[in-house]
Amino acid sequence: MNSVLVESQDPDATWWSTQSWFGASARERVRGLLDAESFEEFIGPEQREMSPHLRLFDLPEQFDDGIIVGRGLLDNTPVLIAAQEGRFMGGAFGEVHAAKLTGLLRAASDIRSMPVLILFDTGGVRLQEANAGELAIAEIMRAVIEARLAGVPVVGLVGGRAGCYGGGSLIAGCCSAVAVSEQGRISVSGPEVIETNRGVEEFDSKDRALVWRTMGGKHRRLIGGAEMFADDTVPSFRDAARRLIKRVPPMNVATLVAEQHRLVKRIERFGACADAVDVWRSLGAAEPQAIPALAYQEFVALAHRLEEVSP
């Protein structure tokens, strides 16, 4: 074995200023997002709190069960942070994994002064622990709402390999704000499951362009499922996080009444659209078919223009 050759082809070499968020590990994202040397992990890998359920399926465990939680500084502001590792079991919520996030959010409610960043990278509930995962999603949603009732911003960042699917998308829907990149996807049901249920004529899960038009970051930004669109870089997500933790939208009856109105209007405007291109045209985009190919800056400018035209 030629270890010198192997090291020079180190696939994990990192250059923070241009590092892709999509390609980064959860640990790299946390490190890149927070101020240098400021991160303190809660129940780190050396604690070896792994899943008690995976061995029944002869599946390998990960020391942190696929999620990192802790605290750190973002521009000197103390924040609580959770980051899912999308490459371990598809970033799916298992019992221990989910409980780490639940505990973090419950603490946030009582601390009150620290925003929470959730770096989503998940296919949803881990099937081998389905019941624990499903219930935990509900516990996390309640904990997010209670944190928001205490005035704590809970900001979701979506741009990883696994996307933000299933129960993860429901948690994202409870956040005070979400930033998504082009690579990010947010959806309750995955493409394959829609195809299985409705047939390939309605949804061809192998049609990547269709998947991204329907669930991808650009569409979510334009239709109002995400507040900000980030570039696929650590600095861009850091910038989004920095801005979104300053937003503290109220969480009360009036908020929900306004949200109800917003969603009713969305169905009225777009309920008859067959495809995202029709939605975008309806929003006022002159060349909706060109949107998937737009580079970051152009897309952000377009999104702002369309917002002014039809808020």
Add this chain to the structure above:
Amino acid sequence: MEHLKYRHAAQQRAPGSKRQALVGVVASGNLEVLVERVLPDGLCEVDIRTAAAGFSEIWRLVVADFVERRSPGGLKLSINDGGARPDMVSLRLAQAVRALEGEHL
């Protein structure tokens, strides 16, 4: 799930100021290595958990080669294997030891 454990004498203490580090991810073809400075300087231990049974001889060789090249004295390296090939294992072991010397993890 197979548990393998290898203990070696090491020539010298592994350099670096950090007490522990983690590299890698438990994904298909990949592995994670948790390295902790918890042993006497002349000892090294590698603990492996892998779902792929029957490869203990290859693990033994990879570990022996790593110990000889790196002299990881004082280190316990714990592996969760996702079905990685030997060259990936060697890479991660080397990265783990380097991580103790290098930037914050």
Add this chain to the structure above:
Amino acid sequence: MTLDQILASLFPKGHEVVLDHGLLSGRGDLPGGTTLTVIGVDGRTAVGTDEAIRLSANVLDVVKRDSKDPILVLIDSNSQRMSKRDELLGLSEFLAHLAKCLIIADSVGSRTIGLLYGHTAAGAFIATALATRALVALPGADPVVMDLPSMSRVTKLPLEVLEEKAKSTPVFAPGLENMTQTGAVAAVLDPTISLAIQLEALLVKPVESADTRDRLGKERHGRPKAAEIAARVYGLARGS
């Protein structure tokens, strides 16, 4: 019990609950005098954007009235609607909004109780039954995260293998017993006694401000680690 039997047992003096396109809404008085607002899903209807928006509207009606009437969420649903249109419109936001409405309604004084009497699955389960303060069920209710044949396809494990593994743990397979053990379902009601009496007994219990489902899951040996891990992270976060 059929839906009509359930409603009759809850509201022996009559009720104004109506069923429209698979969704329930209306009110009824419990014998003790409490007015219950009812919302829900019947007939194994899938919960898509069109259903979720109507359910959340009904919850908000209660909250806007500021009556502090408890809300009963009756469930016999399918999973979320799995379609291109629903995802295009952002179904996740609609389901999250429904859950938020139930949680906020509870927080401003309209206690929410879920009564699972039929089926429910996945995203619909989370946004309805699991978004209530207390979830009870009737025997024969059938909550599911994913059915075993689908799980078999996705995990590539034979169905028989999954069924065998399901005998040794309540953590993944469908079923009311498993959901009770994990702490999702607080109690299974007795269909031979008045549901009104059982519901009134539930409403009289003091409200627990904390979410204790993880502790329940530990007591019942359904979730051995969740409560402890959450508590440890909580402690570490507060300590630092």
